[in-house]
Amino acid sequence: MERWRKLHGRRLDYEERTRKREAREGHKESNKAQSLLGLRAKLYHKKRHHEKIQMKKQIKALEERSLKSSTPAEPSTTPLPQYLLDRSNPTNAKALSSAIKNKRNEKAAKFSVPLPRVRGIAEEEIFKVVKTGKKTAKKGWKRMITKPTFVGPDFTRRPVKYERFIRPMGLRYKKANVTHPELGVTVHLPIISVKKNPQNPMYTQLGVLTKGTIIEVNVSELGLVTSAGKVVWGRWAQISNNCEQDGCVNAILLV
Amino acid sequence: MATAVPPPSKRQRTDAANKAREQQDVEEIPADAGSLRLQFFDETTGLPIGQGPVIVPVADANPKNLELLLNTLQGHDSTEFIPYRFTLPVTDKKNAEPVITAFPTNIWNALIRPGLISTEEVQSISAAPQAVFRVQAVSRCASTIPGHGEAILAIQFSPKSSSRMVSGSGDNTARIWDCDTGTAVHTLRGHTSWVLAVSWSPDDERIATGSMDNTVRIWDPKTGKQIGSPMTGHRKWATSLAWEPYHVQKLGEPRLASASKDATVRIWSTNQQKIEMVLSGHKSCVSCVKWGGVGLIYTGSHDKTIKVWSARDGILLHSLNSHAHWINHLALSTDFVIRTAYHDHTGKVPDSEEAKVAKANERFLKAATIQGKVVERLVSASDDFTMYLWEPANGTKPIARMLGHQKQVNHVTFSPDSLSIASSSFDNHTKLWNARDGKFINTLRGHVAPVYQCAFSPDSRLLVTGSKDTTLKVWDMRTHKLSVDLPGHMDEVYAVDWSPDGQKVGSGGKDKAVRVWRH
Numbered sequence: 001m002e003r004w005r006k007l008h009g010r011r012l013d014y015e016e017r018t019r020k021r022e023a024r025e026g027h028k029e030s031n032k033a034q035s036l037l038g039l040r041a042k043l044y045h046k047k048r049h050h051e052k053i054q055m056k057k058q059i060k061a062l063e064e065r066s067l068k069s070s071t072p073a074e075p076s077t078t079p080l081p082q083y084l085l086d087r088s089n090p091t092n093a094k095a096l097s098s099a100i101k102n103k104r105n106e107k108a109a110k111f112s113v114p115l116p117r118v119r120g121i122a123e124e125e126i127f128k129v130v131k132t133g134k135k136t137a138k139k140g141w142k143r144m145i146t147k148p149t150f151v152g153p154d155f156t157r158r159p160v161k162y163e164r165f166i167r168p169m170g171l172r173y174k175k176a177n178v179t180h181p182e183l184g185v186t187v188h189l190p191i192i193s194v195k196k197n198p199q200n201p202m203y204t205q206l207g208v209l210t211k212g213t214i215i216e217v218n219v220s221e222l223g224l225v226t227s228a229g230k231v232v233w234g235r236w237a238q239i240s241n242n243c244e245q246d247g248c249v250n251a252i253l254l255v
Numbered sequence: 256m257a258t259a260v261p262p263p264s265k266r267q268r269t270d271a272a273n274k275a276r277e278q279q280d281v282e283e284i285p286a287d288a289g290s291l292r293l294q295f296f297d298e299t300t301g302l303p304i305g306q307g308p309v310i311v312p313v314a315d316a317n318p319k320n321l322e323l324l325l326n327t328l329q330g331h332d333s334t335e336f337i338p339y340r341f342t343l344p345v346t347d348k349k350n351a352e353p354v355i356t357a358f359p360t361n362i363w364n365a366l367i368r369p370g371l372i373s374t375e376e377v378q379s380i381s382a383a384p385q386a387v388f389r390v391q392a393v394s395r396c397a398s399t400i401p402g403h404g405e406a407i408l409a410i411q412f413s414p415k416s417s418s419r420m421v422s423g424s425g426d427n428t429a430r431i432w433d434c435d436t437g438t439a440v441h442t443l444r445g446h447t448s449w450v451l452a453v454s455w456s457p458d459d460e461r462i463a464t465g466s467m468d469n470t471v472r473i474w475d476p477k478t479g480k481q482i483g484s485p486m487t488g489h490r491k492w493a494t495s496l497a498w499e500p501y502h503v504q505k506l507g508e509p510r511l512a513s514a515s516k517d518a519t520v521r522i523w524s525t526n527q528q529k530i531e532m533v534l535s536g537h538k539s540c541v542s543c544v545k546w547g548g549v550g551l552i553y554t555g556s557h558d559k560t561i562k563v564w565s566a567r568d569g570i571l572l573h574s575l576n577s578h579a580h581w582i583n584h585l586a587l588s589t590d591f592v593i594r595t596a597y598h599d600h601t602g603k604v605p606d607s608e609e610a611k612v613a614k615a616n617e618r619f620l621k622a623a624t625i626q627g628k629v630v631e632r633l634v635s636a637s638d639d640f641t642m643y644l645w646e647p648a649n650g651t652k653p654i655a656r657m658l659g660h661q662k663q664v665n666h667v668t669f670s671p672d673s674l675s676i677a678s679s680s681f682d683n684h685t686k687l688w689n690a691r692d693g694k695f696i697n698t699l700r701g702h703v704a705p706v707y708q709c710a711f712s713p714d715s716r717l718l719v720t721g722s723k724d725t726t727l728k729v730w731d732m733r734t735h736k737l738s739v740d741l742p743g744h745m746d747e748v749y750a751v752d753w754s755p756d757g758q759k760v761g762s763g764g765k766d767k768a769v770r771v772w773r774h
Contacts, residue, residue, distance in 0.1 A: 078765075079425020081408040081749040082451045082494045083583060083665055083707070085516075086540065086557070228742040229726030231703050 113238050114181065114252045118198050118212035121147075126199075126208065130166065142166070148173055148243040150191050150207040150215065165206060173209060176249040178217050178237050191249070192216040192234050209249055213239045217251065284363040288313035289374045291362070295325055298342075298383035298674055300626050301691060304328060308377045316362050325382055338385040340733060343378055345371050355696060357733050383674050386714035388600045390757030391774040392729045392738045393719070397759070398437025399743070400769045402430060407763025409452050410750040414595045415459040416602070417754030419476065420761045422769050423450030429464045431476055434759055434771045441479025445472055454496040456509055457596035458611070461525065463511050465493025471513045473525050483528040491516035497546040499566070501596035502616035506608055512552055514541035520554050522569065532569035536562055543585045547631050548593050548619045551647060555582030561635055563647045573651050580638035584666050588632040588673035588690060591713065592622040595755045600713065602756065622673060632690065634676050636664035642678055644693040655693025659686055666708045670715035675732070677718050679706035685720050687735065697735040701728050710753040710760070719760050721748035727762055727772065741772055 011017075029048075036044050130142035142164060149167040157163060179186045196214040197203035209215070220233035237251035263271070290312045295304040305328045311321070318341055326336045341358035345366060358380065359365035366372045405425030412434075413419035419440070423429045429443040429450045448467035455462055461482065462474040470485040471493050495514040504510070510531060511523045520534040520541055539558035546552050551572065552564040561575040561582055587593070597605060597614040605611045623629045632654075633645040642657040642664055662682035669676055669690060676688040685706050687696040704724035711718050717738060718730045727741040727748060746765035753760050760772040 079406045079408055079449045081707070083542070084749075085451075085492075085494075225704060225724040229703060229722070229724040229740070231724075 113214070113254060115212045115238055115240060118210070121199050121210060123200075126203070127165075144168065145171070145206060145208060146244070147171065148209045148249065150174070150194050150209055152193070152207070167206065171244070173243070173249050176215065176217055176237065176239070176251045178219075178251045178253050179240075180253050181255065187222065189217040189219060189221070192218050195236060209239055209243050211239055211242050214254070215239060215249075215251060217253075284314045284361065286314065288363055288367070291316050291374055292377045293321070294377050294379050295328070296379055296381040298381045299691065301381075302626070304382065313363050313367065313374065317360050318358050321358065321380070321382075338387065339382045340385055341380050341382055343372075343380050384672070385716065386600070386672065388714055388757070390712040390714045390717060392712075392717050392731075393741070393760045393772040393774055394729075394739050395772065395774075396741070396743045397771045397773045398434070400432055400437050400439065400771070401767065402439050402442075403428070403763075403767050403769070405449075406749065406765045406767060407769060408449060408749055410752045410761050410763050410769070411453050411455050412752050412754040412759070412761060413455050413459055413476065414457055414598045414755050415604075417756050417758040420752075420754075420759075420769070420771070421453045421455060421462050421476070422750070422761075422763050423453040423464055423466075424763075424767075425449045427466075427468075429453055429462070429474070430769075431462070431479060432761075432769060432771075434754075434761065437771065441476075443472075443474050443479060443481070445481055445485065446470065448492075452493060452496045452513075454498060454511075456498045457501040457594060457615070458509070459598070461509070463496050463498070463513075463525070465496050465513055465515075467492040469493070469515075471496070471511070471523065473511075473528070482525075486513075486521075486523050486528045486530075488521055488530050488533075489513070489515040489517055489519070491540075494541060495543045497544045497552070499546055500548045500593045500615075500619070502612055502619055503548065503550060503566070504612075506612070512544050512546055514544035514554060516540045518556070518558075520544050520552070520564075522552075522566075534562075534564050534569050534571075536571050536574075542581065542583055545585050545587050545590070545633075546593070547587055547633075547647075548589050548623060549629060549631050549648065551631070553585055553587070553633055553647065555585045555635055557581040559637075561585065561633070561645070573647055575635075575643075575645055575647070575651050575653070577643050577653055577656070578635065578637040578639055578641070580663075582635050582637050583664060584636045586634050586636075586667045586669050586676070588630075588669045589619060589623050590669055591671035591711075591755070592618045598755060600756065622671075632669075632673070634667050634669065634678075634690075636667040636678055638663045640664065640680075642667060642676075642688075644676075644688075644690070657686075657688050657693050657695070659695055659698075660684070662705075665705070668709055668711055670711045670718075670732070671713050672715040674715065677709050677711065679709045679720055681705040683722075685709055685718070685730070687732075699728075699730050699735065699737075701737050701740075702726070704747075707747070707749060708751045710751055712753050713755055713757045719751055719753055721751035721762055721764070723747045725764075725766075727751060727760070729760075743770060744768075 127143040131137040144166045148171045151172050178189045193216045194207045216234045219235045224232040236254045239251050241250040243249050290310050292308040294308040322339050342355050344353035345356050347354045403424040407422050407424045409423040418435045420432045427446045431441045433440050446466040450464050450466050452465035465471045469489045472485050473482040493513045493515050497512045499510040514520045518537045522532040524531050537556040541556045543555045550566045552566050555561045559578050563573040597611045636642050640660045643653040644655045660680040664680045667678045676690050679685045683702045685699040702722040706720050706722045709720040725744045729739040731738040748764040751762045763769045
């Protein structure tokens, strides 16, 4: 066919016929879409569905391209002064800070926490009675904490004889993965202290980390500042996972 | 029964106690303390004043008496006495290097008794003339004016008075504010993108705004209407604007220079809104443009060069290539007089056009003349952590390289008396430099985040800095200490300006509210 075409050229009415065929295409497709039945209809419509998606995407891309040529694209969504425009600024932390401030203005938000109620944990679950050794076994007042704990950096153990609560080294945590709820930014931050364990005030003292515990985390590396221009370093967060099951501490920043 | 007067509050009591303690501490200088031999030097030129050293008794050597003495030495009439600031080099005990310190009120207690200086040697005192008027440090927020829908990116006061201020914002408008009442006067609508630069013409008749939408527009500050059509031509956004200085303008036909991201600078005739000249030669974004008073235009660019152009025909005169990274900002020693033209601290405006030009010219010459020569100095701040001091009329060699900042230097300003330079940097510090030889003077520490901008008070005795840490800080230029801390902004402070009459400070930033601060 190709050789014949090269030798003799196309039919004289070739252009006319292709034009008409293309013009008929739409009608033909629509007729098919209306009249096909059964499996053929199913296959046909699936194909058409995909085609339409591709077409819409293409149209959108074209529109965007033409938009760009008329007005310049702003380099970022937040307005920046001229001297910050071409710099790659780490904006996460600052966005974090302003979102926190906006939220704080609503007074009611102060006392709401992401996890308002927690599962009660019995003392038997948290404390394991230590019965090693001759004397200890007799008295039975030594307890091992079976949950993860936060132990401050300046903690020194008491003499073994007097030590009532043992917080195992393997279950101690120093850092938490803290998420900002609105921005979806997660940062690995050092824990400063345990502020409130809802189970029992004693657990707060012992630094037990369970789901729903309020902890204070060190946000100084984010570079937040107060309205008076001081660096903010401690901010509260609530633990959102079962740390003893997951092997990590995940928390949500309270904003 | 008469009402009893309430007992003094704790504050009053502590104040009284402090005062009593201070009064006790005043110590007499012994009569046999001897006398000091002082040699005065003029800080603007570095040349000695008078013939040889002057002998002053230690008991009488305080700044007030020295001022009197120096004025008499120079033969000033008592009506035209100039206040002076005196500094002297004192050897530091730690590293045995001379440190420039302010002349103390009680030199016996401060310097002679501790053995820092001796009465045997001639002391070289440098005297810096001060403005005859005095600006009080701003200390409170007079008004917080909401109105803008987005962050405020640029602020400038009117050269005429502190009652009008213009701010450009990310909500595509610029607004003119009445700072006396804290209300909006006009909203300048028209731009289709952020307003990045605002500039008030030196005669107070027009405002120019440059925007992200590649246009520059001219507005009438009295009516808030746009003058003519938008000036299109730039291919990318406008970064910086500079009006032609009033004393070199053709009367009634001011020109405007606008720098743009598209690596060109365009000179516009503002009456016809047409391009007069295009200064092309830079290879990258032009970050700053300044129009000097001696017929030169200075541009700094991200292509690491500063170029000096002739304002008459747009010919490239010099290319200053010492920096190793982007140029962020330029400042001229004559910036303040060029901005204010014929508006001075007395508030008197000449009646006729000729008198205005004459006054503007006279003020310019007064500010720029050093030892009988008109000298315009330029300082450039760069991303390579350094600054250079230039005298572009004298060739392409810098006078001094100013080292010391530990991060990018973002903003630099000359004091209105062009004796010192302040540079603010991303390393949280502001540094002060001597404008004559570029020597380091002091570091102003206090901000906890990058310092974005700084502005001198018109009498050069105070400096205000705005920072990312949401505060403004006012610094005393004599003691180099924090004078007032001004918290109040809810977010980063992007723009700060001190009004040319010294009464108010305006600031704006990410929290969308314009704040006006005053004494």
